[in-house]
Amino acid sequence: MITWAWKVAMQNHAKEKGDGILERVRPFFLHLERINSFVWNGKLITGVAVYMKGSVKKESLRKQIHLSHHCSASFITFIPFPDGDWLKKDGGLYFACMKTMKGRTLNYSLKEDRLLATEKVAHFHQESIGLVSKDIFPVSLTRKWTNRLIRFKNEVGSTLISANEKQLIQYYISVGEEVISGMTAIEELERNALRDKCIVHGDPAHHNFIFRTDELLLIDGDLANYAPHEYDFLQLMNRMLPHCNWSLDEWSRSHIPSVRHCLENPLLCRLLAYPADFYREWLMNPSGRNALLVKMAQQNDLRSRFINSILK
Known part of the structure; x- marks a missing residue:
C-alpha cells in the first residue's frame, strides 16, 4: 500500500533530481545513471539494485517480463516498480526493471x-x-x-x-x-x-x-x-x-x-x-x-x- 508519507518522500526526491529527464520514473530511484540509449543502472527507493531497460514498444518489455516469470531458471529476473507497476512510460519510451545480477558476459573464444x-x-x-x-x-x-x-x-x-x-x-x-x-x-x-x-x-x-x-x-x-x-x-x-x-x-x-x-x-x-x-x-x-x-x-x-x- 502506498502511504501519504511515501508519496511525499517521492515528490521531494523528484525535486532534488528535477533535471527534466525521465521525471516520471526518477522518483522511484535513489540513484539512476544512464549506460546507453536504452539502459540505466540504478537503485530503487526500496534499496534494490536494478537495470532499468527502455523500449519504444511496450510489447517488447511485456514479453520479457512474461519470460522472466515463466523461465526463471534461464532468463533474467524482472521486478515491478515500488508502486507495483511493471511498466512505466516516460520520455517517449516504456521502462521496466531487471534485477541486477553480478557476473561476466561469455567469451566465445573459450x-x-x-x-x-x-x-x-x-x-x-x-x-x-x-x-x-x-x-x-x-x-x-x-x-x-x-x-x-x-x-x-x-x-x-x-x-x-x-x-x-x-x-x-x-x-x-x-x-x-x-x-x-x-x-x-x-x-x-x-x-x-x-x-x-x-x-x-x-x-x-x-x-x-x-x-x-x-x-x-x-x-x-x-x-x-x-x-x-x-x-x-x-x-x-x-x-x-x-x-x-x-x-x-x-x-x-x-x-x-x-x-x-x-x-x-x-x-x-x-x-x-x-x-x-x-x-x-x-x-x-x-x-x-x-x-x-x-x-x-x-x-x-x-x-x-x-x-x-x-x-x-
Whole structure:
C-alpha cells in the first residue's frame, strides 16, 4: 500500500533530481545513471539494485517480463516498480526493471563458454516451450534475411571501396542470395514451431549471457519469437565458427536434438553459409567498416572453404 508519507518522500526526491529527464520514473530511484540509449543502472527507493531497460514498444518489455516469470531458471529476473507497476512510460519510451545480477558476459573464444551458451539456450528452449503470449510473434527467417541483404546491398552501393574489397563483398552477396534462394522449405518448420509454441531467444550473442560461478542467465529478449529452436543454434554457430577455424566438429557429437538437426538436415546446414555477421556488423557499425573488411579478408580462405563444403 502506498502511504501519504511515501508519496511525499517521492515528490521531494523528484525535486532534488528535477533535471527534466525521465521525471516520471526518477522518483522511484535513489540513484539512476544512464549506460546507453536504452539502459540505466540504478537503485530503487526500496534499496534494490536494478537495470532499468527502455523500449519504444511496450510489447517488447511485456514479453520479457512474461519470460522472466515463466523461465526463471534461464532468463533474467524482472521486478515491478515500488508502486507495483511493471511498466512505466516516460520520455517517449516504456521502462521496466531487471534485477541486477553480478557476473561476466561469455567469451566465445573459450570452448567452455561456447559449451555453456549452447547448454543454456537448450535449457531456455525446454523451459519456454508451450508458453502462450500475445506479445510473442512468429518470425519468417526468409523475410528477415532478404530484408537484411537488401539493406546491405543498398549501403554497399553508397560506400567507396577498392576493387579487391568490391570483389570480396560481391562474393558474400552471392552467397547470401544463394542461401535465400533455397529457403522456402523451412517455412514448414516455422509453422510447426508456431503450432507447438517453440520460443527462441533470437539474439544469443556472447554479451546476452550473464555468468557467475553458480548461475548463467540470458538477458535482452527483445527478439524472442515463435520459431524453430534450430534458429538459435544456427545463430550461435555463426557467431562461434570464427573461433573454431570454421569447423563444425565441436557440435558433431552434441546430445541436443536441435543441434544435431542443424547438422544432419542439409536444408538447415546450408543456412550456416549465410553471412549474417558480415551484414549485421556492416549495417550496425558504419565507422568500423574498414576494420570489418580487413577481418573478412583475413578469414576468407577458411570461410569460403567452409561455405563451399555446405553449399555443394
